[in-house]
Amino acid sequence: MRRIKLLFLGFLGSLVTVSAQSNLTYELHVGTTGENTVLANFPESYAGEKINIKVSVESVTFSELDFIFSNSQHPIANSPSFDSIYSYTDEIGTFWTVWRSNKEIKNRGQRVMVQNAYKTFEEYVRTHTAVAKRSTGWIWFVFAGLLLIAGIVYACVIIYQRRQEKLLTPVEQETLRRKRMGLRRHYGSQLYLWLLLLVLYAPIALIAVFSFTKSKILGNWTGFSFDLYVNLFTGKADAGLNSAIWYTVVIALIAAVVSTILGTLAAIGIYNMRARQRKMVSLLNSVPMINPDIITGISLFLLFVALGVSQGLATVCIAHVVFCTPYVVLSVLPRLSRMNPNTYEAALDLGATPAQALRMVMLPELWPGMLSGFILALTLSVDDFGVTFFTKGSGGLETLSTFIYSDARKGGLTPELRPLFTIILLVMLSVLIYINIRKSKQEEK
Amino acid sequence: MSKVVQIFSSRRTWAWPYIAFMAMFVVLPLVLVAVYALTDINGDFTLRNFAKFFTHSEAIQTFIYSLVIAVFNTAICLLIGYPAAYIMAQEDFKTPKVMAMLFILPMWINFLLRTVATVELFNMCGLPLGEGALLFGLCYDYLPFMIYPIYNTLQKMDNSLVEAAQDLGANRWTCFWKVIVPLSMPGVYSGIVMVFMPTVSTFAIAELLTHNNIKLFGSLIQDYITTTDLLNYGAVLSLVLLIIIAMTSFFGDHDDKEEGGLV
Numbered sequence: 189m190r191r192i193k194l195l196f197l198g199f200l201g202s203l204v205t206v207s208a209q210s211n212l213t214y215e216l217h218v219g220t221t222g223e224n225t226v227l228a229n230f231p232e233s234y235a236g237e238k239i240n241i242k243v244s245v246e247s248v249t250f251s252e253l254d255f256i257f258s259n260s261q262h263p264i265a266n267s268p269s270f271d272s273i274y275s276y277t278d279e280i281g282t283f284w285t286v287w288r289s290n291k292e293i294k295n296r297g298q299r300v301m302v303q304n305a306y307k308t309f310e311e312y313v314r315t316h317t318a319v320a321k322r323s324t325g326w327i328w329f330v331f332a333g334l335l336l337i338a339g340i341v342y343a344c345v346i347i348y349q350r351r352q353e354k355l356l357t358p359v360e361q362e363t364l365r366r367k368r369m370g371l372r373r374h375y376g377s378q379l380y381l382w383l384l385l386l387v388l389y390a391p392i393a394l395i396a397v398f399s400f401t402k403s404k405i406l407g408n409w410t411g412f413s414f415d416l417y418v419n420l421f422t423g424k425a426d427a428g429l430n431s432a433i434w435y436t437v438v439i440a441l442i443a444a445v446v447s448t449i450l451g452t453l454a455a456i457g458i459y460n461m462r463a464r465q466r467k468m469v470s471l472l473n474s475v476p477m478i479n480p481d482i483i484t485g486i487s488l489f490l491l492f493v494a495l496g497v498s499q500g501l502a503t504v505c506i507a508h509v510v511f512c513t514p515y516v517v518l519s520v521l522p523r524l525s526r527m528n529p530n531t532y533e534a535a536l537d538l539g540a541t542p543a544q545a546l547r548m549v550m551l552p553e554l555w556p557g558m559l560s561g562f563i564l565a566l567t568l569s570v571d572d573f574g575v576t577f578f579t580k581g582s583g584g585l586e587t588l589s590t591f592i593y594s595d596a597r598k599g600g601l602t603p604e605l606r607p608l609f610t611i612i613l614l615v616m617l618s619v620l621i622y623i624n625i626r627k628s629k630q631e632e633k
Numbered sequence: 634m635s636k637v638v639q640i641f642s643s644r645r646t647w648a649w650p651y652i653a654f655m656a657m658f659v660v661l662p663l664v665l666v667a668v669y670a671l672t673d674i675n676g677d678f679t680l681r682n683f684a685k686f687f688t689h690s691e692a693i694q695t696f697i698y699s700l701v702i703a704v705f706n707t708a709i710c711l712l713i714g715y716p717a718a719y720i721m722a723q724e725d726f727k728t729p730k731v732m733a734m735l736f737i738l739p740m741w742i743n744f745l746l747r748t749v750a751t752v753e754l755f756n757m758c759g760l761p762l763g764e765g766a767l768l769f770g771l772c773y774d775y776l777p778f779m780i781y782p783i784y785n786t787l788q789k790m791d792n793s794l795v796e797a798a799q800d801l802g803a804n805r806w807t808c809f810w811k812v813i814v815p816l817s818m819p820g821v822y823s824g825i826v827m828v829f830m831p832t833v834s835t836f837a838i839a840e841l842l843t844h845n846n847i848k849l850f851g852s853l854i855q856d857y858i859t860t861t862d863l864l865n866y867g868a869v870l871s872l873v874l875l876i877i878i879a880m881t882s883f884f885g886d887h888d889d890k891e892e893g894g895l896v
């Protein structure tokens with residue numbers, strides 16, 4: 189168990205080392221534009237490296253642009269190629285096309301050119317960044333090395349054990365064999381789980397590790413720094429990110445409060461219904477839970493279009509209440525079935541108004557369910573992308589999810605997102621650890 | 634006034650605001666999807682949108698491709714997730730709560746951000762983006778949804794049944810296939826539904842993981858629904874997806890009764 193944990197830590201460590209070594213990033217801007225534009229002349233030391241090139245161009249159809257990899261001796265040595273093309277529309281509504289290429293620099297002094305067959309480049313190119321990234325393909329050697337070392341150590345241990353065993357009696361050998369089988373099964377299953385967790389956490393570790401460097405590109409280490417954290421807290425981050433954070437918080441709070449109130453009242457109502465009515469309402473309640481995001485989003489989008497409502501903060505809040513409330517209902521109902529149904533009526537008989545009875549009799553019994561419903565609603569709302577995407581309208585309202593989406597489609601991430609989510613992860617981790625510790629202490633008592 | 638008090642003292646009526654809200658924002662919108670699918674841009678009744686779907690080879694191909702991807706992803710999640718859930722539910726496993734916690738924790742990081750980080754990880758390791766990356770990313774995002782329900786049913790399972798099978802001479806393998814697997818089927822069903830439904834309707838992840846080179850049905854719907862002229866055709870595609878979802882949730886209905894649904 190401890191050994192596997194060490195291995196896990198070792199992996200994280202090697203990740204840091206690898207990234208620390210891969211800081212040879214070239215961000216080259218196109219100097220001249222013309223029919224054949226040279227994007228980058230790579231220094232000699234780059235021979236044998238892989239490069240990652242990205243060119244964004246405003247509204248050009250695909251066939252008009254191409255990468256050409258060549259060197260000074262052979263002007264057009266390699267056939268023109270790019271690995272992927274994608275396009276997106278930015279906030280102003282301009283259509284961009286992005287070419288990406290991942291090629292190996294074969295010769296010394298190789299150049300990368302962008303060729304445009306039809307028109308002069310000047311007309312199109314607005315931003316033109318070529319990012320040459322040092323290859324990190326040798327991360328595999330680190331993996332292989334670790335595996336090899338682990339394998340050798342394991343083999344040595346086994347050989348040593350076998351030798352010792354030969355000195356024992358057959359009966360002792362048999363019991364040892366049994367014990368070893370059990371141990372092997374135990375460690376095997378542990379290893380399986382920790383390997384799964386390793387894969388699950390690798391991208392997150394990447395975010396966390398790279399939140400401590402200034403670089404704009406994820407995966408590019410430019411020295412240790414707290415700058416991103418400072419930017420995040422002093423509001424120096426991208427204005428879009430700041431407003432996205434605020435909108436996310438505001439929408440989540442509104443949606444959670446409204447759905448908790450609506451859901452609690454509904455739960456009390458449903459609990460007091462007759463069986464058939466209850467069945468119908470419970471069916472209705474489960475519809476938003478079964479519906480995938482995209483269907484909920486699209487159907488609400490169509491409703492707002494049909495009603496002619498302009499979409500914005502209000503429509504997003506309504507949409508979030510729609511998919512949060514069923515969960516509140518489901519978390520309040522079990523509390524209701526656990527409480528004595530007569531206490532409320534007793535309060536009424538003793539002269540309390542329904543409002544008083546609700547406040548003084550029902551609420552104290554229900555609040556744990558309401559609280560868990562509230563927290564669930566908060567989480568669902570913060571995490572939602574699909575529904576928000578279709579109901580946010582085009583007024584520039586962005587929550588964190590949609591902000592990340594539009595950011596990622598442009599091929600880059602606002603760097604301050606990295607510290608933000610590192611903090612969220614750490615907060616969630618400490619909350620969960622705290623809850624676990626408290627629970628185990630209660631169990632001890 | 635006293636009449637109002639009387640109405641609200643019957644607690645049944647407290648659900649009315651919720652029912653009205655749901656009718657307005659859940660039922661009506663779903664009806665509207667069908668209405669939009671059956672009308673043209675001027676609001677006249679037409680079946681042309683449906684006809685277009687059946688002759689639109691791109692839509693049909695994307696649809697089938699998405700189904701295949703979703704089936705593959707569900708199968709992979711099941712293959713990876715079942716052993717994990719099984720190990721965690723073993724009696725001699727000492728820290729199931731911590732392990733379960735570790736498996737859910739990544740879900741608090743925005744899934745789009747995790748996807749972008751996955752893309753960067755693939756770039757770092759020099760792996761190409763494409764179908765493999767897509768399956769990896771989908772599996773990565775939905776694996777906890779598979780592990781959790783299976784773990785729950787396995788944990789609730791009556792262990793004396795397993796012991797009885799062992800006493801009657803079943804070896805580990807027979808015991809696993811004839812006792813444990815059948816008993817864990819409710820969890821497997823709900824795991825399948827919880828992974829299959831979001832995968833078949835996913836629309837943002839695929840774009841990021843393949844640099845827009847592979848289009849899934851969700852992205853296709855998104856393209857059409859956000860184009861004003863083609864909104865009605867987008868509604869048809871949504872309706873098709875809705876039918877698939879309805880069929881899947883019907884398949885997963887088996888275990889709902891055991892869980893009790895409401896109350």
